[in-house]
Amino acid sequence: xxxxxxxxxxxxxxxxxxxxxxxxxxxxxxxxxxxxxxxxxxxxxxxxxxxxxxxxxxxxxxxxxxxxxxxxxxxxxxxxxxxxxxxxxxxxxxxxxxxxxxxxxxxxxxxxxxxxxxxxxxxxxxxxxxxxxxxxxxxxxxxxxxxxxxxxxxxxxxxxxxxxxxxxxxxxxxxxxxxxxxxxxxxxxxxxxxxxxxxxxxxxxxxxxxxxxxxxxxxxxxxxxxxxxxxxxxxxxxxxxxxxxxxxxxxxxxxxxxxxxxxxxxxxxxxxxxxxxxxxxxxxxxxxxxxxxxxxxxxxxxxxxxxxxxxxxxxxxxxxxxxxxxxxxxxxxxxxxxxxxxxxxxxxxxxxxxxxxxxxxxxxxxxxxxxxxxxxxxxxxxxxxxxxxxxxxxxxxxxxxxxxxxxxxxxxxxxxxxxxxxxxxxxxxxxxxxxxxxxxxxxxxxxxxxxxxxxxxxxxxxxxxxxxxxxxx
Amino acid sequence: xxxxxxxxxxxxxxxxxxxxxxxxxxxxxxxxxxxxxxxxxxxxxxxxxxxxxxxxxxxxxxxxxxxxxxxxxxxxxxxxxxxxxxxxxxxxxxxxxxxxxxxxxxxxxxxxxxxxxxxxxxxxxxxxxxxxxxxxxxxxxxxxxxxxxxxxxxxxxxxxxxxxxxxxxxxxxxxxxxxxxxxxxxxxxxxxxxxxxxxxxxxxxxxxxxxxxxxxxxxxxxxxxxxxxxx
Numbered sequence: 001x002x003x004x005x006x007x008x009x010x011x012x013x014x015x016x017x018x019x020x021x022x023x024x025x026x027x028x029x030x031x032x033x034x035x036x037x038x039x040x041x042x043x044x045x046x047x048x049x050x051x052x053x054x055x056x057x058x059x060x061x062x063x064x065x066x067x068x069x070x071x072x073x074x075x076x077x078x079x080x081x082x083x084x085x086x087x088x089x090x091x092x093x094x095x096x097x098x099x100x101x102x103x104x105x106x107x108x109x110x111x112x113x114x115x116x117x118x119x120x121x122x123x124x125x126x127x128x129x130x131x132x133x134x135x136x137x138x139x140x141x142x143x144x145x146x147x148x149x150x151x152x153x154x155x156x157x158x159x160x161x162x163x164x165x166x167x168x169x170x171x172x173x174x175x176x177x178x179x180x181x182x183x184x185x186x187x188x189x190x191x192x193x194x195x196x197x198x199x200x201x202x203x204x205x206x207x208x209x210x211x212x213x214x215x216x217x218x219x220x221x222x223x224x225x226x227x228x229x230x231x232x233x234x235x236x237x238x239x240x241x242x243x244x245x246x247x248x249x250x251x252x253x254x255x256x257x258x259x260x261x262x263x264x265x266x267x268x269x270x271x272x273x274x275x276x277x278x279x280x281x282x283x284x285x286x287x288x289x290x291x292x293x294x295x296x297x298x299x300x301x302x303x304x305x306x307x308x309x310x311x312x313x314x315x316x317x318x319x320x321x322x323x324x325x326x327x328x329x330x331x332x333x334x335x336x337x338x339x340x341x342x343x344x345x346x347x348x349x350x351x352x353x354x355x356x357x358x359x360x361x362x363x364x365x366x367x368x369x370x371x372x373x374x375x376x377x378x379x380x381x382x383x384x385x386x387x388x389x390x391x392x393x394x395x396x397x398x399x400x401x402x403x404x405x406x407x408x409x410x411x412x413x414x415x416x417x418x419x420x421x422x423x424x425x426x427x428x429x430x431x432x433x434x435x436x437x438x439x440x441x442x443x444x445x446x447x448x449x450x451x452x453x454x455x456x457x458x459x460x461x462x463x464x465x466x467x468x469x470x471x472x473x
Numbered sequence: 474x475x476x477x478x479x480x481x482x483x484x485x486x487x488x489x490x491x492x493x494x495x496x497x498x499x500x501x502x503x504x505x506x507x508x509x510x511x512x513x514x515x516x517x518x519x520x521x522x523x524x525x526x527x528x529x530x531x532x533x534x535x536x537x538x539x540x541x542x543x544x545x546x547x548x549x550x551x552x553x554x555x556x557x558x559x560x561x562x563x564x565x566x567x568x569x570x571x572x573x574x575x576x577x578x579x580x581x582x583x584x585x586x587x588x589x590x591x592x593x594x595x596x597x598x599x600x601x602x603x604x605x606x607x608x609x610x611x612x613x614x615x616x617x618x619x620x621x622x623x624x625x626x627x628x629x630x631x632x633x634x635x636x637x638x639x640x641x642x643x644x645x646x647x648x649x650x651x652x653x654x655x656x657x658x659x660x661x662x663x664x665x666x667x668x669x670x671x672x673x674x675x676x677x678x679x680x681x682x683x684x685x686x687x688x689x690x691x692x693x694x695x696x697x698x699x700x701x702x703x704x
Contacts, residue, residue, distance in 0.1 A: 250527060250554035250575075254482050257554075257576035261488035264579035268496045286484060 006188050013180040014173070021169035029162040036154055037121075041110060044123045047074055048147045052125075055082060055090065055143060057132050065130070065141060067091040078149045079120065085127070085142040099124075099146040113148065119155070122148025190214045198227060206235040244414040248297055255293050259286040296431040299361070300414065303438030311442050314355040317466060320392055321346040321384050323356060327363035328382060331371060339376035342367070346384035350392040351466040358439045365432040366396045366459050373400035373457065392465040399456040403449070411449055412437045436461075474590055474634060475500040475651045476521040479510030479536065480552065481528050489523060489552075492579045497587055498613060498630050500654045507531025514540055514547070518650055520590050522549045523582075524569075534567060541568035548589035552577065587611065594637040601636045604696030606675060606683055608636050615675075622674050627652070631667045632675075635684070635694040644691035668692060 054071040058064050065084045069091075074080065079096035083089055083104070092098060096115070103111045103124060112121050127142040190213055197210045208231050214220055266279035321344070328344045335342040352359075363382070370380040380398045387393035403411060414434045433449075440447045445463035476499045480486035483505065490501040502517070504510035507528035514522055514536075522540070526533035537549060551564055551572040561572055570592075571585050587610060591597050601608040605618045613629055615622045624632065630652050635643055645664050668684065676682045685693050 246555065253554040253575040254485060257552075258482065258484045258488065260576045261485060261492065261579045261582075265488050265492050265495070268492065268579065268583075282484075289484075 005191075006184055009184045009188075010177070010181050013184070014177050017173050017176050017180075021166070021173050025162060025165040025169055028165040029158060032161045033158045036157055040121060040149075040151070040154055041123065044121070044147055044149060045125075047078065047149070048123065048125050048128075048145050050074065051080055051082065051145055051147065052128055052130060052143070055130055057139075057141075064088075065090050065143065075149070078147065079115070079122070080145065080147045082146075083144040085144075090143065096148075099148075104144065104146060111148075112151075115148075118150045118152050120148040121151045121154070122146060190217050190220055194220060194224065201231060203238065206231060206238075240413070247414060251293055252290075252297070255286070255290040259283060259290055262286050293431075296435065300431055300435045300438060303358075303435050303442060306442035307438045311355065311358075314357065315353055316356070317351050318354050318356045318359060320350040320352055320359075320394065320463070320465075321348075323359045324363055324382050324384055324394060327360055327367055330360075330364060331367045334368070335371050335380065338371060338374070340371050340374045341379040342371070342382075343379060344382045344384075348384075348386065350384060350386070352392065352443070352463045353466055354443045354463070358442070362436045362439050362461065363394070363396075365436050366461075369432060370396055370398035370400065370457070370459075374398045375400060386465070387462055390465055391462050393460055393462040395458060395460050397456065397458045402453045402455055402457055403451040404453050405451075408449065408451060412447075474498070474520040474630070474637075475502070475517070475654065476523060476586065477502050477504065477510070477514055477517070477519045478523045479504045479507065479514070479528065479533070480523070480525040481505050482525070485525075488579070489582065492583055493523075493586060496579075497583050498626055498633070499586075500630075500652055502654045505529075507533065507536045511536045511539055514545070515543055518647075519547050520593060520651060521586055522547055523586070524549055524551050526551060526553045526555070526564075534564060537564070537567055537569060546593070548593040550582075550585060550589055584611075591637075596637060596639075601639075603636060603639055603694055604681055604683055605679075606696075608633065617675055617679065624674060625670070627663075628667050628670050628674070631664070632671055632694075635692060638694075640693060640695045642687055642691045642693045647691070 050073055051067075054068045055065055056068060058066045065082075067082060067090055077095075079093050081089060081092035081096065081099060099111075099122075100113065103113075103122075106124075108124070110121065110123050112119065114120070123146075125145045125147075127144060130141045130143055132139045132141060194210050194214050197208060197214075201208050208228060210224055215224055262279065262283045266276065266283070271279070324346070325344050328342050332342055367380065367382070374380055378399045380396070383395040383397070385393060385395075412433050414431060437447050440461055440463070443463055445461060447462075448460045449457065450460070451457040474497070476493050478486050478490050478493070478501055480489065480503070486503045486505060490503050493499040493501045499521070502513055502519075504513050508530040510524070510528065511531060524533050524537060528536065533551065533553075537551075540549070548570040549568065551569045552575060553560070553564075553572055554575045556574040564572060570589055573582055573585065587599075588597075591599065591610060599609065599611045601610065607616050609615070610633065613633075615624055615629065615632065631648060634648060634651050648664050668686070672684050676684055681696060683694055683696060685695065687693065
């Protein structure tokens with residue numbers, strides 16, 4: 001059985017209520033006991049007074065004090081003894097063997113003692129004055145009276161109060177427990193709703209719409225927000241992934257379709273040797289295109305894997321300016337054929353940790369794009385400079401057609417061409433920039449693109465630099 | 474017959490167009506984006522449109538929808554790299570007549586194209602009979618009274634088009650429009666040449682003439698005597 005929040009809360013509430021009930025019962029019992037005891041004491045004092053009223057001088061020469069039993073009116077079970085000021089016993093009730101010496105000698109006004117099966121509580125009134133009329137003179141005699149009465153009734157009384165308090169508490173506890181269970185169930189229902197709604201989310205169904213009562217709960221609102229943000233992000237990532245898989249499939253199928261149709265066209269009717277030769281050349285071109293597409297897709301997949309896991313094979317210290325210059329040299333022929341000037345500007349040397357082949361891939365891709373989108377008689381420049389204490393940036397700038405602002409955020413997506421219409425004029429697959437981004441990120445670098453429609457494009461690659469060496473002599 | 478291929482992948486468009494030209498004897502125009510594709514499809518009377526789905530400027534499904542909304546009945550064959558059933562169902566419901574998933578077989582594409590054109594003309598039979606004249610559209614062969622007749626490609630195309638519109642009067646302009654690609658105006662009076670060539674080969678030694686000229690109106694292909702053309 002699963003641990004239930006609801007049960008936990010209810011148990012906590014019930015336990016705290018039980019503690020409260022016990023505390024209340026104890027407090028009530030203690031308080032009533034104190035009240036009853038003080039009432040008992042007052043009653044005892046009253047009885048002592050009546051005892052004192054029954055004490056008077058003996059009508060003889062001895063002048064001793066005697067207790068007139070005719071005038072004594074006390075309950076049968078009570079015990080009493082009375083002493084005069086000389087310490088001789090005036091009277092002791094027959095059911096008592098006498099108060100312990102400590103009670104009389106001590107100072108405590110009250111005492112408790114066990115007599116047979118029952119408990120007694122008593123008071124000691126010391127040196128209480130007795131006024132006597134003698135020869136028209138008031139004579140004051142002092143007596144000490146010890147009086148005790150059984151507390152059995154008192155105990156019964158306290159017990160009954162305690163019993164009443166605990167039964168009442170238990171009944172209230174039951175009501176409160178039921179109410180707590182109901183309230184907690186109701187209070188937790190938004191959580192159940194939220195869980196139900198969250199359970200409905202799947203790859204097929206991304207919609208997450210918890211009811212309003214869930215959204216408006218202060219404790220749940222952050223959770224709902226977090227879930228919504230996460231789900232939206234996941235959905236975007238999934239859609240993007242699905243879209244680019246579909247795009248990749250589209251590109252591959254198209255490339256295969258071209259090759260297949262070229263060959264079928266060639267064989268659909270008899271042809272001359274010359275026609276066959278031309279047809280085969282065409283088919284070979286289609287094959288090359290297919291190969292380039294497959295290679296591009298694979299290198300992108302590899303670069304993305306590096307970007308996620310980091311790359312270690314083939315990584316070495318590479319001098320960046322040298323790396324850029326090599327790429328510039330490689331593309332010089334293409335640039336000249338399109339009458340574009342290719343320039344590399346750098347003052348210092350910068351060392352980065354990377355696979356030189358990967359860096360070449362990035363520069364060649366970026367320069368290739370820049371050259372293809374540049375008008376003739378324009379310049380494509382590569383600038384290597386420090387952009388921070390330990391970062392180096394490579395800027396590749398052209399004055400070409402630029403990229404419309406609305407398409408800038410998508411240029412690094414797979415199978416995107418700079419031209420939103422996906423024009424195939426340049427013959428690329430739209431993989432170059434995605435590969436560049438993945439490679440740069442594999443080396444913990446950053447790539448950004450800035451472009452103004454019609455005035456040119458600037459790609460900025462920043463990489464973490466190892467050391468900055470001053471120009472060699 | 475004249476077909477329009479709307480496909481942005483240049484090499485694929487060329488191959489499909491060449492296939493339709495060489496193996497089906499169609500005149501073919503090629504559009505490499507959706508906008509020009511729609512413009513061409515709406516400004517010419519094509520017998521078939523071959524449409525790729527992922528197109529720049531105007532996507533294939535939108536082109537199809539707008540084309541159908543303009544009231545055109547020309548059969549549309551879709552080329553798609555997506556073969557999920559949902560999008561195919563959507564496309565067929567949006568007015569496409571058939572589809573082929575890439576990579577397709579060129580032979581299949583041509584066969585489907587011909588079948589679509591036949592049905593588009595209301596004549597689904599692959600062999601047309603007009604009197605004792607038999608035209609095999611699949612093999613592109615012609616015979617009259619059991620005797621095979623050798624036609625030049627252009628003569629066959631003229632005959633095929635007339636046969637697809639049997640008993641109707643086909644004007645010279647209509648013939649030109651359906652037999653040539655976008656620069657048909659240049660060809661001017663060649664139709665008369667093909668018609669007279671066809672007459673010599675088909676009607677030469679038969680008592681029943683099949684090709685009739687209605688001066689000022691055009692041509693009609695039918696087996697009955699001149700009791701006035703059906704419109």
